[in-house]
Amino acid sequence: MSLVLYNTLTRQKETFVPLHKNDVGLYTCGPTVYDFVHIGNLRAFVFDDLLRRYLAYRGYHVTHVMNITDVGHLVSEADTGEDKMEKGARREGKSAWEIAESYTNAFLEDSKALNLLAPDIMPRATAHIPDQIALIQRLEEKGYTYRTSDGVYFDTSRFPHYGRLGHLNIEGQSSDVRKRMGGEKRQPADFALWKFSPTGATRQMEWGSPWGKGFPGWHIECSAMSMRYLGETFDIHCGGVDHIPVHHTNEIAQSEAATGKPFVRTWCHNEFLLVDGGKMAKSLGNTYTLRDIIARGFSPMALRYLFLGAHYRSKLNFTWQALGDAGRALDSIVDLLRLLLDRSGESSESVGISRSLTERFTEALDDDLNTPEVLAAIHTAIAEIYRLEERHQPIDGRLLSAAFFDLDKVLGLNLAATTSTSPVLLPEAIRALVEARERARTAQDFATADQLRRELLRHGFTVDDTAEGPKVKRSSHQSD
Numbered sequence: 503m504s505l506v507l508y509n510t511l512t513r514q515k516e517t518f519v520p521l522h523k524n525d526v527g528l529y530t531c532g533p534t535v536y537d538f539v540h541i542g543n544l545r546a547f548v549f550d551d552l553l554r555r556y557l558a559y560r561g562y563h564v565t566h567v568m569n570i571t572d573v574g575h576l577v578s579e580a581d582t583g584e585d586k587m588e589k590g591a592r593r594e595g596k597s598a599w600e601i602a603e604s605y606t607n608a609f610l611e612d613s614k615a616l617n618l619l620a621p622d623i624m625p626r627a628t629a630h631i632p633d634q635i636a637l638i639q640r641l642e643e644k645g646y647t648y649r650t651s652d653g654v655y656f657d658t659s660r661f662p663h664y665g666r667l668g669h670l671n672i673e674g675q676s677s678d679v680r681k682r683m684g685g686e687k688r689q690p691a692d693f694a695l696w697k698f699s700p701t702g703a704t705r706q707m708e709w710g711s712p713w714g715k716g717f718p719g720w721h722i723e724c725s726a727m728s729m730r731y732l733g734e735t736f737d738i739h740c741g742g743v744d745h746i747p748v749h750h751t752n753e754i755a756q757s758e759a760a761t762g763k764p765f766v767r768t769w770c771h772n773e774f775l776l777v778d779g780g781k782m783a784k785s786l787g788n789t790y791t792l793r794d795i796i797a798r799g800f801s802p803m804a805l806r807y808l809f810l811g812a813h814y815r816s817k818l819n820f821t822w823q824a825l826g827d828a829g830r831a832l833d834s835i836v837d838l839l840r841l842l843l844d845r846s847g848e849s850s851e852s853v854g855i856s857r858s859l860t861e862r863f864t865e866a867l868d869d870d871l872n873t874p875e876v877l878a879a880i881h882t883a884i885a886e887i888y889r890l891e892e893r894h895q896p897i898d899g900r901l902l903s904a905a906f907f908d909l910d911k912v913l914g915l916n917l918a919a920t921t922s923t924s925p926v927l928l929p930e931a932i933r934a935l936v937e938a939r940e941r942a943r944t945a946q947d948f949a950t951a952d953q954l955r956r957e958l959l960r961h962g963f964t965v966d967d968t969a970e971g972p973k974v975k976r977s978s979h980q981s982d
């Protein structure tokens with residue numbers, strides 16, 4: 503059996519074969535660090551992490567590169583509108599550089615809380631301006647660019663396969679569109695490689711270039727940095743489906759135009775996360791962040807479990823109810839693991855359960871990362887183990903828990919740590935509050951820590967800080 507992945511480029515499932523023997527080059531589009539990432543972004547990052555973990559589980563040597571977009575880009579993908587980073591800076595009364603740094607740190611905290619493995623290389627766009635300029639120069643030498651009064655643009659009419667990834671029909675874009683679009687772009691799909699700083703104004707983030715002072719377009723950083731670290735052709739590039747028509751289409755155009763080689767062999771895209779059945783929007787107040795999840799008493803691992811419950815190429819509907827259900831399902835796995843720690847019989851039934859769990863797991867993930875099937879296999883195994891328990895039959899706890907911990911290398915639900923470090927059987931929500939309070943205390947944010955202690959008390963739990971960490975007890979009375 504081998505790993506099969508759906509390739510957006512060819513619109514079919516393909517057996518995955520790396521370009522170089524056992525080495526896999528994986529590039530995943532990272533966050534734009536002008537605000538907290540929302541749970542829709544987090545779905546993409548959890549998918550990237552799952553793919554990376556499974557490749558490693560399958561024995562591949564993975565080099566995972568994820569960029570940090572810390573250059574100020576424009577709010578709209580059409581190279582118009584306001585600069586995100588400078589907008590964030592105005593909102594918070596800080597500099598664009600401070601905004602980028604503080605939200606990079608926030609993103610790293612979220613990543614840790616969600617148990618995302620750190621990428622091997624995490625290049626920042628601002629630290630790779632010369633690479634981006636060099637790539638634009640290559641395109642210029644080959645005649646793929648033109649200048650307007652506000653920047654250097656990629657001429658999509660010169661690149662014959664433009665739009666192949668998204669099956670875009672750019673010839674259908676009429677001259678009406680061109681008129682409406684205004685400005686000096688030759689084709690509506692043309693995009694900025696370099697934007698000039700406005701005359702008479704100094705931007706907080708700007709650099710000198712052969713074309714004048716300014717800043718790179720958004721798409722160019724991913725081409726420049728992925729090729730720098732993974733080579734001009736590499737194995738897998740991931741991102742959300744929203745990146746197909748513009749960002750990834752433009753990455754392909756500018757990379758292949760510059761090198762004359764195929765850019766990426768397999769493109770993997772995850773579907774959208776909906777909230778309460780609809781789109782997330784700032785105006786609806788439903789662009790939840792991981793902080794919102796934790797503040798409502800849920801564990802980041804419950805969110806991770808919720809994401810795994812849907813196939814990455816299906817839309818997933820986030821509701822607080824669904825998150826609660828995910829947390830309870832996760833609790834049931836942890837409860838089972840605690841039982842297993844207590845059972846040491848030998849039984850052929852245990853061997854059978856363990857074997858079929860591992861087989862179903864590999865089979866499901868080999869089939870384009872079918873995580874819902876994996877979770878189904880896990881709950882089947884749990885039911886079978888409880889049947890043995892009810893009939894007082896021997897259970898090989900060591901063998902079975904090892905099987906679960908092995909799967910968790912890929913699922914990343916932190917099962918081993920959760921099982922061993924919480925002697926009191928705590929609901930997910932309480933565990934998350936205790937963890938959040940510990941983090942606040944470590945950061946010497948005692949106001950937040952106190953607030954979380956009161957919150958725990960409202961749920962009927964007290965917490966004592968001991969040398970070995972927080973000890974949580976059910977309080978005898980509910981307070982408020």
Ligand SMILES: [Zn+2]
Nearest residue numbers: 531532724749
């Ligand atoms: Zn990107």
